[in-house]
Amino acid sequence: MALTSVDLTPRIGSEVKLDKAALLGGAHAAEIRKLLVTRGALVFRGLNLSDEELRTVARSLGDLRIGSAKRAADGKVLNEGEEGVLKVSLDPKVNPEYARFLFGNLLWHMDGTYEPVPPFATLFTPTRLSQEGGDTMFASTYAAYEDLPKDEQERLATLRVVHTMQAALFPAKRDCTPEEFAVWSSYPQRVHPLVWQHKSGRRSLVLSTSGAWVEGMHAAESHDLLQRLMAHATQDKYTYRHKWQPGDLAIWDNTGCMHRAMPFEAGSKREFHRCTLNGEEPVTAPKQAAEAVA
Numbered sequence: 001m002a003l004t005s006v007d008l009t010p011r012i013g014s015e016v017k018l019d020k021a022a023l024l025g026g027a028h029a030a031e032i033r034k035l036l037v038t039r040g041a042l043v044f045r046g047l048n049l050s051d052e053e054l055r056t057v058a059r060s061l062g063d064l065r066i067g068s069a070k071r072a073a074d075g076k077v078l079n080e081g082e083e084g085v086l087k088v089s090l091d092p093k094v095n096p097e098y099a100r101f102l103f104g105n106l107l108w109h110m111d112g113t114y115e116p117v118p119p120f121a122t123l124f125t126p127t128r129l130s131q132e133g134g135d136t137m138f139a140s141t142y143a144a145y146e147d148l149p150k151d152e153q154e155r156l157a158t159l160r161v162v163h164t165m166q167a168a169l170f171p172a173k174r175d176c177t178p179e180e181f182a183v184w185s186s187y188p189q190r191v192h193p194l195v196w197q198h199k200s201g202r203r204s205l206v207l208s209t210s211g212a213w214v215e216g217m218h219a220a221e222s223h224d225l226l227q228r229l230m231a232h233a234t235q236d237k238y239t240y241r242h243k244w245q246p247g248d249l250a251i252w253d254n255t256g257c258m259h260r261a262m263p264f265e266a267g268s269k270r271e272f273h274r275c276t277l278n279g280e281e282p283v284t285a286p287k288q289a290a291e292a293v294a
Contacts, residue, residue, distance in 0.1 A: 003028045005035060005042075012040040012140040012257065013240030020047050026060035032251075033061055036121060037200065040257040041138040041240055041250060048247040049125050051085045054275050057249070058084065058123050062277035065119065088124075089271040104169045105261045108139065108234055110208040111254050113163040114190045117279035122259075124250045128271040130264035136242045141204040142256045144233035145195065156205070157195040157286040160215045161226070164189050167212035191215065193285035196255065204256045206283055207233055233258065255279070 001022040005014040014035060018028060023044065036042055049057065058064045064084045092099040112118035124136070145153065165187035170176065176184075194214070196204050207230055214222040241262075242250060252259060264270055284292075 003031050005039075007039070008043070009237075009240045011143040011238055012138055013043065013242075014039040014041075015043045015045065018044065020049070020053070023047070024053060024056050024060075026056075029060040036061075036251055036253050037256065040140045040142065041242070041252040041259075043242060044249040044251075045245065046247045047125070047249050049249055051083070051273060054123060054125060054249075054273060055084055058275035058277060061123075061251070062120055062280070065276040065278050084275055086274045086276070087271060088274050089269070091269060091271070094271055101169065104172045104209070106263060107168070107172050107209040108137075108207070108230060108258045108260045109168060109210060110141075110206065110258050111276070112279065113168075113192065113206075113208050113210045114165070114187060115279070116190070117282045119254045119276045119278060120280050121251060121253050121255075121277045123275040123277075124252075124272050126244050126246065126248060126270075126272050128269045129244055129246065130268040130270040132265045133262050134244065134264035134268070134270050135262040136244070136250065137239055137260050137262060138242070138252055139234045139239045139258045140256065141207055141233055141258060142202055143238050144207075144229075144235075145203050145205045148232075153195070153203075156229075157193075157197075157203075159194040159217070160191050160285070161194050161206065161211045162189050162191050162213050162215060163208065163210040164212045165210070168208070168210035171209060192283045193288070195286060196283050197286040197289035198255065198284075199281050202256075203286065205229060205233060207258060255281075 001019055004017040007014050022028060055064060066084045087095045088098065088102065089095055090099055090102050110118065111122065166181060166184040169184050192206050194206055196206050198204065211226050213219060214225060
């Protein structure tokens, strides 16, 4: 079966037309990867994938992550699942460790900003949907960068941003306890270039709510810059809002777009199963990339 796709917005998001057997067979994997990097987020309808099938699709597209580098304050690994499938839910009965952190998913973010090599992509499929809300939004950080004035592109390419867990979570839970804030603060900080020079030649903004401050910049100027860039990158023209249906599969390029869950009813049993593909290149500033080639 041939693969076809329909663009869902001009700048990000495509619905892929491919039956389950063809997807699981893997013959279209290279084509899907190319489309993923071009379009940022891909949607497949009506697949109803089991966990084993989700793993099969993930392995056809990249290196499936088994386990996570992320650890709780007590040293316990916050795992991607015994076999590479993480249950994503705010219900502590489903995944008690992740439920303590997942409220941060309601804000715009990029996964793995605490890692030297962030994950390449995520595969996401629902097992239970919320009664209200719960859509997922995606924003293209490739397109947002490409539309900036040339002089600003070059200025931003010289900057580095410190990413912290407390920056990622405090805006989503300002009534946190001192104990909760202490746990968030126990996580290591990570510094990344603000502009990512990808091996493909394209550049993207490295934006996430976890971005706490710009190195060497006055705190007020840093705050204003990061807020302005976040507002720029999440304009309607750079975003796609996915309304979930049972059986959907979404795949997004974590290196070239942000995502967020939209609010849903309290006490919801909303649950998704997720596979993560390990990163394939570190976040490299344009100057670093040029020096490496020279």
